Amino acid sequence: xxxxxxxxxxxxxxxxxxxxxxxxxxxxxxxxxxxxxxxxxxxxxxxxxxxxxxxxxxxxxxxxxxxxxxxxxxxxxxxxxxxxxxxxxxxxxxxxxxxxxxxxxxxxxxxxxxxxxxxxxxxxxxxxxxxxxxxxxxxxxxxxxxxxxxxxxxxxxxxxxxxxxxxxxxxxxxxxxxxxxxxxxxxxxxxxxxxxxxxxxxxxxxxxxxxxxxxxxxxxxxxxxxxxxxxxxxxxxxxxxxxxxxxxxxxxxxxxxxxxxxxxxxxxxxxxxxxxx
Amino acid sequence: xxxxxxxxxxxxxxxxxxxxxxxxxxxxxxxxxxxxxxxxxxxxxxxxxxxxxxxxxxxxxxxxxxxxxxxxxxxxxxxxxxxxxxxxxxxxxxxxxxxxxxxxxxxxxxxxxxxxxxxxxxxxxxxxxxxxxxxxxxxxxxxxxxxxxxxxxxxxxxxxxxxxxxxxxxxxxxxxxxxxxxxxxxxxxxxxxxxxxxxxxxxxxxxxxxxxxxxxxxxxxxxxxxxxxxxxxxxxxxxxxxxxxxxxxxxxxxxxxxxxxxxxxxxxxxxxxxxxxxxxxxxxxxxxxxxxxxxxxxxxxxxxxxxxxxx
Numbered sequence: 001x002x003x004x005x006x007x008x009x010x011x012x013x014x015x016x017x018x019x020x021x022x023x024x025x026x027x028x029x030x031x032x033x034x035x036x037x038x039x040x041x042x043x044x045x046x047x048x049x050x051x052x053x054x055x056x057x058x059x060x061x062x063x064x065x066x067x068x069x070x071x072x073x074x075x076x077x078x079x080x081x082x083x084x085x086x087x088x089x090x091x092x093x094x095x096x097x098x099x100x101x102x103x104x105x106x107x108x109x110x111x112x113x114x115x116x117x118x119x120x121x122x123x124x125x126x127x128x129x130x131x132x133x134x135x136x137x138x139x140x141x142x143x144x145x146x147x148x149x150x151x152x153x154x155x156x157x158x159x160x161x162x163x164x165x166x167x168x169x170x171x172x173x174x175x176x177x178x179x180x181x182x183x184x185x186x187x188x189x190x191x192x193x194x195x196x197x198x199x200x201x202x203x204x205x206x207x208x209x210x211x212x213x214x215x216x217x218x219x220x221x222x223x224x225x226x227x228x229x230x231x232x233x234x235x236x237x238x239x240x241x242x243x244x245x246x247x248x249x250x251x252x253x254x255x256x257x258x259x260x261x262x263x264x265x266x267x268x269x270x271x272x273x274x275x276x277x
Numbered sequence: 278x279x280x281x282x283x284x285x286x287x288x289x290x291x292x293x294x295x296x297x298x299x300x301x302x303x304x305x306x307x308x309x310x311x312x313x314x315x316x317x318x319x320x321x322x323x324x325x326x327x328x329x330x331x332x333x334x335x336x337x338x339x340x341x342x343x344x345x346x347x348x349x350x351x352x353x354x355x356x357x358x359x360x361x362x363x364x365x366x367x368x369x370x371x372x373x374x375x376x377x378x379x380x381x382x383x384x385x386x387x388x389x390x391x392x393x394x395x396x397x398x399x400x401x402x403x404x405x406x407x408x409x410x411x412x413x414x415x416x417x418x419x420x421x422x423x424x425x426x427x428x429x430x431x432x433x434x435x436x437x438x439x440x441x442x443x444x445x446x447x448x449x450x451x452x453x454x455x456x457x458x459x460x461x462x463x464x465x466x467x468x469x470x471x472x473x474x475x476x477x478x479x480x481x482x483x484x485x486x487x488x489x490x491x492x493x494x495x496x497x498x499x500x501x502x503x504x505x506x507x508x509x510x511x512x513x514x515x516x517x518x519x520x521x522x523x524x525x526x527x528x529x530x531x532x533x534x535x536x537x538x539x540x541x542x543x544x545x546x547x548x549x550x551x552x553x554x555x556x557x558x559x560x561x562x563x564x565x566x567x568x569x570x571x572x573x574x575x576x577x578x579x580x581x582x583x584x585x586x587x588x
Contacts, residue, residue: 007493011388011391011393012393012395014384014388015388015393015395015396015399018381018384018385018388018399018403019395019398019399019402021461022399022402022403022405022406022461022464023402023405024428025417025418025421025461026405026409026417028417028420028421028428029413029416029417029420032420032426040426041425041426042426043425044431044434045426045427045428045431047428086311087311087312087315088312090307090308090309090311090312091308091309091311091312091313093308094305094308094309098305100305102305102309106309106313109316109320109321113320114515114518114519115518115567115570115571116324116563116567116570117521117522117542117543117546117563117566117567117570118522118524118543119543119546119547119550119559119560119562119563119566120324120327120328120560120563120564120566120567121320121323121324121327122550123327123330123550123556123559123560123563124322124323124324124326124327124330124560125319125323127326127335127556128319128323128326143315143319144319146315146319147315147316147319147320148320150312150315150316150320154312204408207410208409208410208411208412209410210410210411210412210524210525210528211524211525211547214528215547215551225410226410226411226412226413226525229410229412229413229416230412230528230529232416233416233419233529241420241423241426244416244420245416245417245420248412248413248416248417249413251410251412251413252408252409252410252413255408255409255410256405256408256409258408259404259405259407259408260401263400263401263404
């Protein structure tokens with residue numbers, strides 16, 4: 001299809017506007033992270049730090065237990081991602097391959113669970129976990145994250161299972177492979193990239209999560225990165241901008257790296273999930 | 278792989294042709310249970326428990342046993358003007374974020390669907406807000422909005438448009454300012470969903486319409502939109518729900534201030550539950566929120582059933 005020259009120019013202009021809108025705030029975060037206090041206090045901030053420094057990063061690590069928080073985040077996110085995928089994959093397989101009432105109920109729950117405000121979930125969970133003495137503990141948080149990650153893990157995995165043609169499984173069955181054998185040597189390898197993508201997506205979501213962590217983790221040595229980040233902002237809303245920016249930038253890096261790796265698969269998974277359900 | 282043969286031996290069903298069907302059905306249960314049990318215990322159960330709590334006077338750290346008080350929480354809630362103000366702000370926020378989010382994401386998706394240079398860069402950048410922790414998005418925009426060291430006021434000063442202002446503390450500017458952040462943060466999901474929908478629209482139809490002399494707007498309305506409608510409807514409904522229930526962004530940006538101007542219902546309920554310890558009352562708020570969301574969801578489902586049956 002041909003587009004007129006002015007039309008093309010307009011399109012590029014619009015694309016440029018989008019790029020600026022999307023990129024500039026993030027560039028400003030990076031810029032702030034590398035500015036010395038003198039520049040942060042000046043009334044005429046510049047895009048590029050005149051005197052770039054790493055002092056903010058050092059100060060950030062001095063002020064808050066960032067490494068420890070990162071470790072907590074890592075344990076919570078890894079644990080949640082692995083367990084969620086382990087639990088969700090078999091169920092997603094059944095949901096994708098069979099039209100049982102159970103599978104339909106599960107699909108309905110995936111949709112309905114999106115509608116509930118988290119506050120209605122967190123109050124009872126708080127009470128239950130308190131009785132189990134799992135408040136202020138990373139394993140308790142992992143339990144919550146697993147259940148919270150299950151809906152979209154199921155959603156994505158069902159899409160990936162559907163993308164594996166059942167004919168392949170039938171062919172294997174005709175060749176004399178048992179059910180388990182078929183699953184292990186035909187379905188699983190084809191499903192593996194989707195499972196990895198789902199696990200990584202769950203990892204990023206748990207790594208980024210804030211609300212549950214805020215409610216459930218009380219003491220600094222148990223808290224995850226997003227919660228610790230908010231400690232940089234004082235009670236009056238006054239923040240030490242440099243270290244705050246530095247810590248925020250570091251907390252984002254793992255998510256960005258993982259997302260860059262799985263970008264294509266995620267959009268693909270959403271697509272199949274959305275179109276075929 | 279040795280584990281394959283071992284597993285095979287262990288689970289291989291009895292070679293009884295009549296029992297085979299039942300074995301596979303047991304297999305289905307066996308596959309479903311590992312996920313089903315945690316869902317029932319930690320999601321369905323707590324939600325029902327939460328609904329029950331809204332009919333009690335449950336409080337944190339109280340020694341007396343919790344009592345059943347019927348609809349008292351809801352009656353109090355009905356007269357709680359602060360809550361309804363928060364509810365109104367929540368609706369303004371949800372609509373104020375969802376509509377621009379959709380329009381901007383639609384524009385971006387249409388552009389990304391074209392054969393433009395730099396498309397890869399835009400695609401990569403469009404994903405960035407999605408990957409960032411919400412807390413970091415909030416922190417980042419606080420830096421942008423900062424009255425002195427922020428780039429927004431500096432740009433305004435450079436353009437000679439005045440001195441700028443304290444965006445997040447101004448009574449009139451706080452809500453619009455956080456809405457912009459909400460739009461920014463939610464654009465990727467919407468864009469990705471719409472782009473997926475666009476890639477399903479029939480190209481031949483588009484070309485045939487162009488040959489017949491249909492302009493760009495006409496082609497969009499008659500060819501693109503009908504194909505995109507189910508996806509657009511679905512993602513908009515989800516966005517409304519997600520935005521209405523959003524918490525972290527505004528918590529970091531303004532904590533609900535100034536003077537409650539950005540206090541979304543989730544922030545209100547959070548404070549009620551975990552600052553003042555009023556579990557029962559906060560649960561009742563959650564129930565009211567669910568009720569409203571259910572109505573929205575019902576409207577959406579009705580529209581969807583009318584529109585796109587093929588989905």
